[in-house]
Amino acid sequence: MDKNIFKILKTILVVFLLVEVTSCKSDRDEESPFNGLEESYTISRFKVLNIAANVSGKITWSIKDSIIADGSELDFISPYAKTYPLTLKIDQNGQVKTYQSTIIVNKEQGSYSKYISNVFDFRPAVGQFTNEVPEYEAGNTASAMLQKARESLVGSNSTMVSLGGFGGYVVFGFDHTIPNMDGRDFKILGNAFWASGANDPRSGNCEPGIIMVAYDRNKNGKPDDNEWYEIAGSEYFKNTTVKNYNITYFKPNENKPPVPGNEPWQVDIEYIKWQDNLGNTGFKTKNGFHDHSFFPLWISDASYSFSGTKLLNNYYDQSGNGTYWVGKSYDFGYADNAPNNDEASNIDISWAVDKNGKYVKLPGIDFVKVHTGVNQEAGWLGEVSTEVAGAYDLYIK
Template structure:
């Protein structure tokens, strides 16, 4: 009888040890070290701009895909990319769902804004509801920032930029009538090339003769300082990219600010993807066009 009890006890200990090891192994396998920063860029499509073809740098032979990879590498390392003028955009994602924590801001959007030099970009967020791992068109919601209710905001704004001619590209110095543009509000004109950046402002990997972008147009924020040639670009109160220095609370957003296409608030459990596009169509004298720059994003619940 004692032998049988002893045998059972030893067997139980062995099974227990195996079970414990198995449990520890499973726990380790399930403990995935998620990154708090951007891991994937889905699309990179800048408009015209004085930093286009420089941030990230274009090289002869680059394609839409190779430029996407360059943008992805930059954002993974929190390096700056430009979106160019109104509508230019980037779509990026994370290796996990960023939770929507009630009463807290959830994401920090990184850019290169500094005091009185804000170039606000409109932010859209998407929750991967069908779990297919890609940002589907019907999953996007706009972050309703401080200007959302302003009567000067134009929704469903659309603008087309026309590729400059070879002669225009070869001109040196300032080129006043450089890139022609036209919008759906009956406005048209020219974008200027300044003396500080002499490379092409049109994405050189794009073969199209015209590029069209659409979205929410924010009110201009450029102000010329009286009796000087200096310009200030004050930030909006909250809710935009490249609007406040990265360390400020103004660079963070709350997922609860998301609204649908009719402007109704939505309740998202979290988000997997972010789209940012330049929200202004303006020039500020010698500073040139207002172009949103992005340097990644951070999950505040992992910060």
């Protein structure tokens, strides 16, 4: 064949392809028409089903008579193996179209654990139980300590980790998405208790920790989605709560001469220097009850910092002479803030807010981060430190 004919054919082909590509593109730009719902959708328990209705207008999704979502997309999750009648209503300038479907939720293959399945990070702040719960042994690295935190928190026989003073944290996750249903969805265990000698109701040993949650949007089993939402507990919107608080602790020289205080338990009142982003500075005291470093020994940096929401100090000296300190429980939304059998240790995923304090709608959560929410030393009791002793999904029996 003649070379020119080849060229002409090639040009025709290219033009043809271009026309095809352009027409496809314009189709998509015009918004493909919504062809209604499938007859049914099938999903297993604790998995998120996403249905998108690519239309504009006022859109509502309902199960029977109750609206479960608005907007063009539905993220549906259920802890129950059952069939749900789904109604989609699209209102375009008063013209209403209604679509019916069914969501069939099956029992999953295998079985899920209701308890923590993994610990991803463990970084306690300065504290009397740091290096103790879990125990640091000479030569332990950060990853060895993380493994100890896993051994403490994963599964049904969980024990406890101490997060030390303000900011110290632990990040853990579950082997499934905990669904956000009506009411409270999961529990965080701690070692809080009501003290019989406390005058105030609901008070005693309460060391509130701030809870953050994340949904595994990219489904890779890791808390790398960059979308952590704070559980807005009872104190979140009060002006006594400090957002974006930051504190730095300086690694102490364990061999420096101690500066004893007036009380016999005050072994060194200039033990660990700290400063915050509000211009405050001071020392954390070493008490005589714990004969080991209060600074995590696996961290060799000269200082380390923590950021996050800080709550008003909740401990006070009921005795007036320093002998009897009491921690007042906050109403809801914190870890280690109420006994494990109290409703206040249960958390509703609907309390989650974004960094601007706006409530977010999450279908469920896969990951939780807890940090100590108070920067206070309660006399001889030592620093207020959140303990985490496990967690579980309230829907798996």
